[in-house]
Amino acid sequence: MADAGAPFRIKGETGDWEVVIGLEVHAQITATASKLFSGAATAFGAEPNSQVSLVDAAMPGMLPVPNKECIRQAVRTGMALDARINPVSRFDRKNYFYADLPQGYQISQLYHPLVGEGEVEVLLDDKDETSAKRIGIERLHVEQDAGKLMHDQHPTMSYVDLNRAGVALMEIVSKPDMRSPAEAGAYLRKLRAILRYVGSCDGNMEEGSMRADVNVSVRKPGGELGTRTETKNVNSVRFVMAVVEHEAKRQVELIESGGAVPQETRLYDPDKGVTRSLRSKEDAHDYRYFPDPDLLPLELDQAFLDECKASLPELPDAKRKRFEALGITPYNASVLTAEVETARWFDALLEAGAEPKQAANWVVAELFGALNRRGESIEASPVTPAEAAELLALVADGTISGTIAKQVFEIMLESGEGAAAIVENRGLRQTSDTGAIDAEIDKVLAANADKVTEYKAGKQALFGFFVGQVMKAMQGKANPQMVNERLRSKLTD
Amino acid sequence: MTDLTSLTIAQLRDGIRGSDFSAREVAESYNAAVAAAKLLNAYTVETPDDALAAAEAADSGKSTGPLAGIPLGIKDLFATKGVDTTAGSNILKGFRPTYESSVTANLRKAGAGMLGKLNMDEFAMGSSNETSAYGPVISPWRRKGSNVGLTPGGSSGGSAAAVAALIAPGATGTDTGGSIRQPAAFAGICGIKPTYGRCSRWGIVSFASSLDQAGSMARTVRDCAILLEAMAGFDPKDSTSLDLPVPNWEANLSGDLKGKRIGIPREYRIDGVPAEINALWDQGIEWLKDAGATPVEISLPHTKYALPTYYIIAPAEASSNLARYDGVRYGLRDAPEGGNLDAMYSATRAEGFGAEVKRRVMIGTYVLSAGFYDAYFTKAQKVRALIKQDFAKAFEQCDIILTPTAPSAAFGIGETTDPLAMYLNDVFAVPASLAGLPAMSVPGGLDGQGLPLGLHLIGKELDEQTVLNAGLAIEERAGFTARPEKWW
Numbered sequence: 001m002a003d004a005g006a007p008f009r010i011k012g013e014t015g016d017w018e019v020v021i022g023l024e025v026h027a028q029i030t031a032t033a034s035k036l037f038s039g040a041a042t043a044f045g046a047e048p049n050s051q052v053s054l055v056d057a058a059m060p061g062m063l064p065v066p067n068k069e070c071i072r073q074a075v076r077t078g079m080a081l082d083a084r085i086n087p088v089s090r091f092d093r094k095n096y097f098y099a100d101l102p103q104g105y106q107i108s109q110l111y112h113p114l115v116g117e118g119e120v121e122v123l124l125d126d127k128d129e130t131s132a133k134r135i136g137i138e139r140l141h142v143e144q145d146a147g148k149l150m151h152d153q154h155p156t157m158s159y160v161d162l163n164r165a166g167v168a169l170m171e172i173v174s175k176p177d178m179r180s181p182a183e184a185g186a187y188l189r190k191l192r193a194i195l196r197y198v199g200s201c202d203g204n205m206e207e208g209s210m211r212a213d214v215n216v217s218v219r220k221p222g223g224e225l226g227t228r229t230e231t232k233n234v235n236s237v238r239f240v241m242a243v244v245e246h247e248a249k250r251q252v253e254l255i256e257s258g259g260a261v262p263q264e265t266r267l268y269d270p271d272k273g274v275t276r277s278l279r280s281k282e283d284a285h286d287y288r289y290f291p292d293p294d295l296l297p298l299e300l301d302q303a304f305l306d307e308c309k310a311s312l313p314e315l316p317d318a319k320r321k322r323f324e325a326l327g328i329t330p331y332n333a334s335v336l337t338a339e340v341e342t343a344r345w346f347d348a349l350l351e352a353g354a355e356p357k358q359a360a361n362w363v364v365a366e367l368f369g370a371l372n373r374r375g376e377s378i379e380a381s382p383v384t385p386a387e388a389a390e391l392l393a394l395v396a397d398g399t400i401s402g403t404i405a406k407q408v409f410e411i412m413l414e415s416g417e418g419a420a421a422i423v424e425n426r427g428l429r430q431t432s433d434t435g436a437i438d439a440e441i442d443k444v445l446a447a448n449a450d451k452v453t454e455y456k457a458g459k460q461a462l463f464g465f466f467v468g469q470v471m472k473a474m475q476g477k478a479n480p481q482m483v484n485e486r487l488r489s490k491l492t493d
Numbered sequence: 494m495t496d497l498t499s500l501t502i503a504q505l506r507d508g509i510r511g512s513d514f515s516a517r518e519v520a521e522s523y524n525a526a527v528a529a530a531k532l533l534n535a536y537t538v539e540t541p542d543d544a545l546a547a548a549e550a551a552d553s554g555k556s557t558g559p560l561a562g563i564p565l566g567i568k569d570l571f572a573t574k575g576v577d578t579t580a581g582s583n584i585l586k587g588f589r590p591t592y593e594s595s596v597t598a599n600l601r602k603a604g605a606g607m608l609g610k611l612n613m614d615e616f617a618m619g620s621s622n623e624t625s626a627y628g629p630v631i632s633p634w635r636r637k638g639s640n641v642g643l644t645p646g647g648s649s650g651g652s653a654a655a656v657a658a659l660i661a662p663g664a665t666g667t668d669t670g671g672s673i674r675q676p677a678a679f680a681g682i683c684g685i686k687p688t689y690g691r692c693s694r695w696g697i698v699s700f701a702s703s704l705d706q707a708g709s710m711a712r713t714v715r716d717c718a719i720l721l722e723a724m725a726g727f728d729p730k731d732s733t734s735l736d737l738p739v740p741n742w743e744a745n746l747s748g749d750l751k752g753k754r755i756g757i758p759r760e761y762r763i764d765g766v767p768a769e770i771n772a773l774w775d776q777g778i779e780w781l782k783d784a785g786a787t788p789v790e791i792s793l794p795h796t797k798y799a800l801p802t803y804y805i806i807a808p809a810e811a812s813s814n815l816a817r818y819d820g821v822r823y824g825l826r827d828a829p830e831g832g833n834l835d836a837m838y839s840a841t842r843a844e845g846f847g848a849e850v851k852r853r854v855m856i857g858t859y860v861l862s863a864g865f866y867d868a869y870f871t872k873a874q875k876v877r878a879l880i881k882q883d884f885a886k887a888f889e890q891c892d893i894i895l896t897p898t899a900p901s902a903a904f905g906i907g908e909t910t911d912p913l914a915m916y917l918n919d920v921f922a923v924p925a926s927l928a929g930l931p932a933m934s935v936p937g938g939l940d941g942q943g944l945p946l947g948l949h950l951i952g953k954e955l956d957e958q959t960v961l962n963a964g965l966a967i968e969e970r971a972g973f974t975a976r977p978e979k980w981w
Contacts, residue, residue, distance in 0.1 A: 059590065059823070060823075062696075064732070095861070097835075104815075160821065288866075290813070290861050292702075
C-alpha cells in the first residue's frame, strides 16, 4: 500500500493528476431465501429457470409484492452505514427492453430511495489510526436483478435463464470521495465487511453476490471535476483497484494527447487488464423512470425501525475500538475485526476467559499460522475458542511456558486432546521449584566455567547461552522468568 | 316454463336453491343461447363444459356458495386457467395461463361457472370494441327502423352485449376510464366499478395499474351487488388491494334515500351533449328527489382537465405494462430470419399490437421521455391530485353525485374514426377513475331512436352501498324493461 500520507498522483507529461473515484456497489440480499417481489428461491448455481415464479417471468396480470425481509435487511444495512433511513420511499420502474428483463422494466428506486446519506470510515494503514478516511455514502436503494443470457447453448440462438431475475439487490452509491486505487480497495473491503457483519449480503464476489460499477475521472489536483467513465460489473477488490489505475492512466494519456474523455460506460477485461468502451452517452437508454403504479409507497413505522436497529450486531469499527481499549494493539485489533468470522471467534475466546492482549497475539501469530498451513478457515478451526482459552490460561497462570504452549497447541491440532490433559499426561508442567532450578544452574555454570569467566569479563551476550542450557537441561519446563532471575543473581555473586 | 335466460341472477339463485329448476337447466339454456348468438361476436371462447360442471356441483349439493350454479361471462382480460386469455390481442393469441385471476377464482369459490370469455377492446383500450383482434362485438340494440350495426361500447363491450342479449345473466368487466360504465349505458344494463383496490388486480392483464379496477355487469342493481360481493376482497398478492372486509351490499340494498344529498356537478353540463341526455339527467334528479334525496349543485372545477390527464397517465402506465409482450417467453413471436433481438421485438410488436394499442404505447413512451416527463407526466399527476381534491371537497356537501354516463347513445360501427372523438366517450366516466371512486351506470330510458341511455352515480371512497342504493332508487322509478329485439 502506498504511503497514506502522500496523495496518490498520476504522473503525466503536463504534471501530476489527481484521480476521483466513486463506486456503485450492487450487493445481493443473501439473507433471505426469496426474491424482492416474489417467493421464488435464490440459491446460486441452480438448474437454469428452476427458480422462477410467474411474477419473475412477468406473466400477464402478475403483480409484485415487496418481500418485507428484503426491506428489513436493506434498512439494517443502511443503519450500519450510519445512514438516514427514509420512513417513506417509493419504487420506480426503469424501462428498457432486453431479453433478460422479463417485465421490460426493472423495479428500482430512483426518486425516493430507502436509505439516504451515510458514511464509511476506512483505514488506509492498519497500524495507524491517523490514516482513517471517511467515505460518504450518497444513498442505498433496493432493486431487482435481471436474468442471464446464455450464448453457448445453441449455434444461432441465445437462451435465457431467469433464476436471477427479480433477485433483491442493494445498490450502495458512494460519493466521489476516493482518490486512489488503495482507497477504492479499502472502501470496498470495508463495505463488504460491514455487509457481512450485518448479515444482509454474504459478500461473495465470485458468485456475483457483490459487484461494483467504478466511476473514475481525473483532474489537476484540486481543479474542476473531469468527465467520468463508468466501468460496469467489476467483481473483485483487486479488479476494482486495477480498473482505477488503468482508467486514470488511460484518461490522462487521452487528455494529454489532446483528446477529451467521453462520458461512457466501459467494461473491464480481467485477462488483458484493460477497460473497453461499451456504449457512449449518446447511445445511453432513456429509461423513462416513473413511480411503479403496482406498488404503494413503502412506509416504515417506528417499531419496525427500532427492531432493525436493535437487531444490529456490534460493527467492525466499534469492535476494533473495544479491542484496542482492552490493550490489544491497533494492528491486531484491525486484523481481528476485518472478517466477521474472525471477530466472532475472537469474541468467543474472550468470553471463555482469555486475557485479551495475550489472546490477540496468540490468534494472529499461532492460530492464523496453523490455519494457513492447514489451509483451513477460522470457521473450520480444529480448535474451539473454549479449547484455546484453556491453553492460554495454562500459559497465563505459569503452568506452562510460551514455548511449551506451542508444542501443546501442535498436539491439540493433531490429537484433538485438551491442553490441560496434554500437559498432565506428557508431564509438560513448568517448574518454579527454585531448588531444582538452582541445582541445574549450578551444573551448567560448573560445566562451562570458561564461559563464566568470559561473561564476567564483559561478554554479556553469553547470558542467553546459559539460559538456553538450563532450559534444555530442564526440557523446557522451567519457568523462564525464574531461570533468568536465579541465573543473574548467581552470575553477579 | 319461463325462459331461464330472462331471469335475473337473484332469481336464478333462488330458483336453484328452491329447486324450481336445476342449475343444469340454467347452464344448458345459456349454453344454447350462447351458441346461437355468434353473430354478436360477444364471446371469443365458449366454455359450455365449465358452466355445466359448476351446475352439476350445485345440483349435487357439492357447491353451496352464493353463486352456486350461476353461469357467467368473463371478460377476456381475466386470466382463466387452461382457457385462452388474450386481452383481445393478437400478441396473446393462444395464450393459456396456468393460473386463475383472483377475481374469477373468487367467483368460482362462490359456485359460479363460466360460459366463455368475452370479447373486448384490445388490452381494454377503446370505447367501441372496434380495437379487438377478434373484430368488433355487434350490439344487440339497433336504431329504430335501421339495420346498421351498433357498437356495444367498450372496452367491456362483449360483457355488455352478452348481458343485454340474454347470453349471460351477468359478466365481469374492468374499468380503467369508463370501460364498465359506458358499455353498460350503451347496452341498457347496470355496471359498477367499485373503489380502487376493492377487487384484486392479480391475474387481470394490466392496462393502467393505478386505474384498472374490476367490477360487475348485470341486468339489475341487485345482481351487480351480488356479483361484486363475490368478486371483491383483500388479496395479499396485489399490493394495492384494500385490506378491508367486503360489506353485505346486497343485504343492505335500499332505495330509500331520505336524508341523502345528491350532488349535481355544474361542470358536467357540456356543449354538444344531446338534449335527450340532459333531459334524462334532470329526470334522474326528480327520481332521486322522489326517493327522499335533496339535490345540491356542486362544483368539480378541474373536470375539464380530467380527459387529458387520463390520456397521459393511462398510456404512460400502459407503455410500461405492455413492454412484457416481447415475443421472448409467451404469446406471439415473429423472429425475422437472420435478425437480432431488436428485430424480433419490432416484428413481434408490429404484428401483435393493433393501431390503438400502438398509439397509446407511443403516447405513453413520449410522455415519460427525458425532457417531457415533467411537462406531461408530473403535471398530469398533479392535476390528478387536484381532481381527487375536487371530489373530496364536493363530498363535504353531498353524499353521492349524479351525472349522465356517456355524452351519447351507442353509435354505429365505423362511425367514429377520430381517436380524440372516441376518447370523448369517457368524458363523464374518467374523473371518478382518476379519483379511484366507486361509480355505476344504471339504465334510465331510451332515446328517440330507441337506444338506451344511462345515468351515472359516483360515490365516496368505499361507499359502494350508497351508489348501489341510489342506483336501485333510479331503477325502481325508471321502470326500464326494454330489451333489444332479437335479430341474431
